[in-house]
Amino acid sequence: MMKQLWLNLPVKDVNQSRAFFTQIGCQLNTHGNTETSASIVIGGSTVMLYDEKAFKSFVNNEVSDSQKCTEMLISFDVESKEEADEIAKNVLLAGGRTAHQPKEMDGWLYGFVFSDLDGHRWNVVYMDISKMPNN
Known part of the structure; x- marks a missing residue:
């Protein structure tokens, strides 16, 4: 398991x-x-x-240059829009880069994408499940 x-x-x-x-x-x-x-x-x-x-x-392989390409997008959710905003502010203060300021998407998602110091891409999202469309 x-x-x-x-x-x-x-x-x-x-x-x-x-x-x-x-x-x-x-x-x-x-x-x-x-x-x-x-x-x-x-x-x-x-x-x-x-x-x-x-x-x-331990991987016995070359490491990709994450400054030039995206190997993956790592996403995590937060508890509020305000928490996403705080993380976005701290990312910039810590030397990271953002693709955009936090924003609402599709009426139920709120967040932004950032790159850490090595260029790994991260996606911070707040999800309002009550507004999520039924599929």
């Missing part, structure tokens, strides 16, 4: 990435924080940030 989802991402500077994610509101995990890794918690999931050399050592 599968128990947890862990995302593993390569980063150029673990300390800078650790600082970035804590500044935007993520919590550090109680384990996995070393010189070559940072472990952050988003909701019930763990995101492991490894320096590129350590990451390459």
Whole structure:
């Protein structure tokens, strides 16, 4: 039985990435924080940030340049529009980039996309399920 989802991402500077994610509101995990890794918690999931050399050592493959291409879009939801707005503000203060300011989409979604220091793309959304169209 599968128990947890862990995302593993390569980063150029673990300390800078650790600082970035804590500044935007993520919590550090109680384990996995070393010189070559940072472990952050988003909701019930763990995101492991490894320096590129350590990451390459266990994937046995080259690391894509996430500044030039998007390998995936990592989405997480928040509890309110105000929380999305706060994260957007903190992303910019921490040195990240946003594709747009938080905005309403499709009448029931509110959020924005940002890039972290290494160019990984993240999608922050508030979902008002009561306004979600019936499919």
